[in-house]
Structures are given as C-alpha cells and as structure tokens.
Amino acid sequence: MVLDDLGSSLRGTLDDLRGKSRLEEDDIQEVVKQIQRSLLEADVEVDLVMELSDSIKGRALDEEPPGGTSARDHVLKIVYEELVELVGDSTELPLESQTILLAGLQGSGKTTTAAKMAWWFAKKGLRPAIIQTDTFRPGAYDQAKQMAGNAEVDFYGDPDSDDPVQIARDGLEETEQAEVHIVDTAGRHALEEELIAEIEEIDSVVDPDTRLLVLDAAIGQGAKEQAQRFEEAIGVEGVAITKLDGTAKGGGALTAVNETDSSIAFLGTGETVQDIERFEPNSFISRLLGMGDLKQLSERVERAMEETGAEDDDWDPESMLEGSFTLKDMQKQMETMNKMGPLDQVMDMIPGMGGGMMDQLPDDAMDVTQERMREFNVIMDSMTDHELEEPRSISASQVERIARGSGTNTERVNELLEQHKMMDRTLNQFQGMGDGDMQRMMKKMQDGEGGLGGLGGGGGPGGMM
Numbered sequence: 324m325v326l327d328d329l330g331s332s333l334r335g336t337l338d339d340l341r342g343k344s345r346l347e348e349d350d351i352q353e354v355v356k357q358i359q360r361s362l363l364e365a366d367v368e369v370d371l372v373m374e375l376s377d378s379i380k381g382r383a384l385d386e387e388p389p390g391g392t393s394a395r396d397h398v399l400k401i402v403y404e405e406l407v408e409l410v411g412d413s414t415e416l417p418l419e420s421q422t423i424l425l426a427g428l429q430g431s432g433k434t435t436t437a438a439k440m441a442w443w444f445a446k447k448g449l450r451p452a453i454i455q456t457d458t459f460r461p462g463a464y465d466q467a468k469q470m471a472g473n474a475e476v477d478f479y480g481d482p483d484s485d486d487p488v489q490i491a492r493d494g495l496e497e498t499e500q501a502e503v504h505i506v507d508t509a510g511r512h513a514l515e516e517e518l519i520a521e522i523e524e525i526d527s528v529v530d531p532d533t534r535l536l537v538l539d540a541a542i543g544q545g546a547k548e549q550a551q552r553f554e555e556a557i558g559v560e561g562v563a564i565t566k567l568d569g570t571a572k573g574g575g576a577l578t579a580v581n582e583t584d585s586s587i588a589f590l591g592t593g594e595t596v597q598d599i600e601r602f603e604p605n606s607f608i609s610r611l612l613g614m615g616d617l618k619q620l621s622e623r624v625e626r627a628m629e630e631t632g633a634e635d636d637d638w639d640p641e642s643m644l645e646g647s648f649t650l651k652d653m654q655k656q657m658e659t660m661n662k663m664g665p666l667d668q669v670m671d672m673i674p675g676m677g678g679g680m681m682d683q684l685p686d687d688a689m690d691v692t693q694e695r696m697r698e699f700n701v702i703m704d705s706m707t708d709h710e711l712e713e714p715r716s717i718s719a720s721q722v723e724r725i726a727r728g729s730g731t732n733t734e735r736v737n738e739l740l741e742q743h744k745m746m747d748r749t750l751n752q753f754q755g756m757g758d759g760d761m762q763r764m765m766k767k768m769q770d771g772e773g774g775l776g777g778l779g780g781g782g783g784p785g786g787m788m
C-alpha cells in the first residue's frame with residue numbers, strides 16, 4: 324500500500340551503509356531522498372513528507388548511536404520510529420458494547436467494511452449487529468444482508484423504506500440484544516449539502532461512540548477536502564482504509580488521518596468478511612520495512628548480544644530476547660520452529676546444549692504441531708493486543724470470552740496459556756546460556772546449516788504492503 328516499495332528501496336540504500344560506524348550527511352540525505360520519493364509516489368501530502376524527512380534528518384545527525392550500534396541500524400531505528408509516529412496509534416475500540424457509524428464516499432467499501440468489522444468483533448467474542456441505512460443504492464440492502472449472513476451476525480434493514488434516519492432508529496431498537504452496533508450509511512459526496520445534512524441527522528439519532536470514515540486506499544489528494552468536510556459535519560475518530568490488496572497507494576488516506584487528527588482503525592485487504600486487519604502501527608511498519616524475516620531476526624540477535632544492556636522496548640519487535648516473552652513472540656516462534664523442524668534437533672546443533680538440557684524440559688515443551696499451531700492462531704486472533712502482550716494477566720472471564728470468540732472452549736485457551744508459560748520458562752534457560760553458544764547457534768542459522776538455509780529471505784514485506 325502506501326510507501327509500497329519503500330521497504331525494498333530503503334533496504335538497498337541501508338545496505339550500502341553496512342560496515343560504516345559513522346553517518347555522513349550525504350548518507351542521510353540519500354536515505355531521506357528514498358523515503359521522500361516513496362511517500363510522494365504514494366500520494367502522501369508534500370507538507371507531511373517534508374515534516375517527516377526533516378525529523379529523520381535532524382535525529383540522524385544529532386543523536387549519537389548507542390555503543391555497538393552500526394550506522395545502518397541507527398538510521399533504521401530512527402526511520403522506523405518516525406514512520407510509526409507518522410501513522411499514529413490505532414483508533415481505540417474497546418471490546419465492549421458500543422455503536423459505530425460508518426461514513427464515506429460512494430463505493431469506498433462501507434458495506435463491506437461493516438460486515439468485516441462485525442465479523443472481527445464476533446471473533447473477539449462480542450455480539451455485533453449491522454444496521455443498513457443505505458436507501459439510495461439499489462442492492463445495498465441485499466448486499467449487506469448477505470454479508471451479515473456470511474459473517475454470521477445480526478442484521479437490520481428495511482428495503483421498503485426511504486427514510487434512513489427512521490431505519491437507524493428502528494434498527495437500534497430491533498437489534499437491542501446485540502452488543503456492538505455498526506451503522507452503515509449510504510455513500511455520499513461530502514460536498515453535497517443535502518447528503519451531509521442527512522448524515523448529521525443519522526449521527527444525532529444514533530449517537531455513536533466512534534465515527535469511522537471509510538476510505539478507498541486509491542483515493543489521492545481528494546481525501547483531504549472530503550475528510551475535512553466529514554470532520555466538520557459529524558467529527559471523525561478513525562479511518563478504515565479499504566482495498567489495500569489492490570495496487571492502491573494509500574497516501575491519501577494517511578493525509579485524511581492527519582487532516583481529521585484521527586487514527587487508523589482497520590485495514591481492508593479483500594472482498595470477503597475475513598479480509599480485515601486491526602491496524603497495529605508497530606507491526607505495520609515492521610512489515611513495511613521488511614523486518615519480520617528470520618535473517619533480520621538472527622542479525623538482531625547477534626547484535627543484541629554484542630551490545631551490552633542497550634535496550635529499547637519500542638524498537639525491537641523480537642522483544643523475547645529482552646526478557647519479556649509475549650504470546651505474539653510465541654506465535655512467531657511457533658512459526659519459525661515449524662519451519663526449522665523439531666526443536667530437539669535444532670538444540671543438538673548447539674555446542675553444549677544437547678539432550679542434557681532437553682531432558683530437563685517437559686516432553687512437549689516445544690512440541691507444537693501444525694494443527695495445534697493453527698488452533699492456537701485462531702485463539703490468539705480472538706485476543707486483544709493487551710492480552711497477547713500480557714498473557715499472565717488474562718482472567719477467567721477473559722478466557723471465556725476468548726473461547727467464545729474463537730469458537731473453541733476454555734480448556735483449549737488454557738492449554739495455549741500453559742504452552743506459553745512452558746516456552747517462557749524454556750527461553751529463560753536460553754537466556755542463561757553463554758553468549759558464545761548463542762552466537763554459534765545463530766551463525767549456523769545464518770549459514771543455513773542443519774536445513775535452515777533459505778529461511779532468511781522468505782519473510783519480507785507482505786504482498787499487500
């Protein structure tokens with residue numbers, strides 16, 4: 324999407340910095356130029372681009388890299404942090420009863436997004452309902468009803484009515500038993516006064532907790548004026564960007580977020596109800612910059628061990644090496660382990676760690692089969708970010724909600740939490756081992772010994788980015 328090829332072009336430039344310990348102004352200029360080019364090509368507004376590149380440049384020149392950090396990593400860290408800052412936090416959407424109003428231009432993807440969001444909330448264990456107030460587009464009712472059916476959620480609409488305000492009022496009453504009400508509206512051009520008056524009226528009847536502007540990722544500079552007008556009329560708390568699976572640029576949506584001083588709530592990546600992602604700035608930018616792959620991980624591991632005590636929680640997505648092992652780390656670990664083969668074989672490659680250490684562990688400490696992994700993934704999808712990061716704080720009622728949302732049962736969820744604890748303990752033992760051993764293991768991984776070759780290049784930014 325936005326910044327589409329930033330990851331690859333930037334990595335090329337950054338790779339040229341390899342081996343340098345100090346950054347020259349020319350080096351930074353080159354990195355900044357790449358970023359500017361990618362952002363402008365993705366339709367991000369010039370002022371925003373300039374603001375971002377000025378801060379990157381300023382910080383890269385002013386800030387002293389922490390001891391042991393290469394020039395390349397230093398600059399990558401700054402770029403990462405500034406991009407995270409640019410996209411901002413995701414729109415707050417608590418997992419509790421609430422009403423959400425969707426607004427946007429014709430064909431931006433509101434009806435589809437309503438169904439996707441309903442599906443997402445249902446996966447989190449809440450009961451959602453879609454209220455379809457689009458009396459304008461023929462077929463909107465049928466489309467919404469069918470998608471609500473696909474998402475298996477409550478639905479209200481009235482194909483015989485031409486009064487969207489009344490439908491909204493009735494819809495809230497009729498779907499009283501639902502916890503999350505998602506009100507879909509007709510597509511409207513924000514500069515048509517009559518349509519704006521109508522959505523203002525729907526807004527006052529519905530009294531939503533959150534108003535989301537749905538924007539097609541392909542929208543260019545026009546986003547700014549539209550966003551301004553919706554902001555004046557009803558206020559915009561968040562943006563859902565759709566059609567990121569296409570060749571969309573997405574920069575316009577970023578401008579809209581900036582213009583309405585709001586944030587990104589969801590990303591739409593396809594036409595079915597499952598094609599939705601909750602926006603998560605850190606992982607979004609990590610993926611964009613292609614930091615998710617194993618090669619980078621092993622490089623980072625080596626570096627982490629070379630550095631003494633230089634910690635920064637915001638920086639390293641693989642925070643397990645800094646002591647906190649979260650469920651997200653576990654998910655990543657499970658994927659990696661699955662590709663590498665059974666852990667005991669991997670352990671055997673490491674000098675000083677063979678059977679002896681494995682014997683101290685429960686038999687199935689790391690034995691996560693493909694099938695269990697799939698089930699664990701489904702369960703983790705029903706967890707909030709906070710639950711994924713602090714699994715030990717998950718209460719019994721949260722376990723129940725997660726089980727409901729994932730269509731599993733509480734034993735399964737508890738099993739996952741147990742597995743996490745076991746892996747956490749195991750990793751603590753890892754941390755206790757000598758630096759030399761760890762480095763040798765990572766070296767082997769990088770060199771592709773023990774069937775690990777070829778893993779490194781596999782990750783990279785996802786196709787949609």
Ligand SMILES: Nc1nc2c(ncn2[C@@H]2O[C@H](COP(=O)(O)OP(=O)(O)OP(=O)(O)O)[C@@H](O)[C@H]2O)c(=O)[nH]1
Pocket residue numbers: 427428429430431432433434435436457460463508509510511565566567568569591592593594598
């Ligand atoms: N590829 C892709 N297509 C999408 C996505 N979201 C929506 N669409 C498609 O975009 C078209 C318009 O989507 P709708 O949900 O009908 O848009 P709308 O905003 O409700 O349209 P109006 O009611 O006319 O304003 C449909 O063909 C959708 O299938 C997406 O994330 N990816």
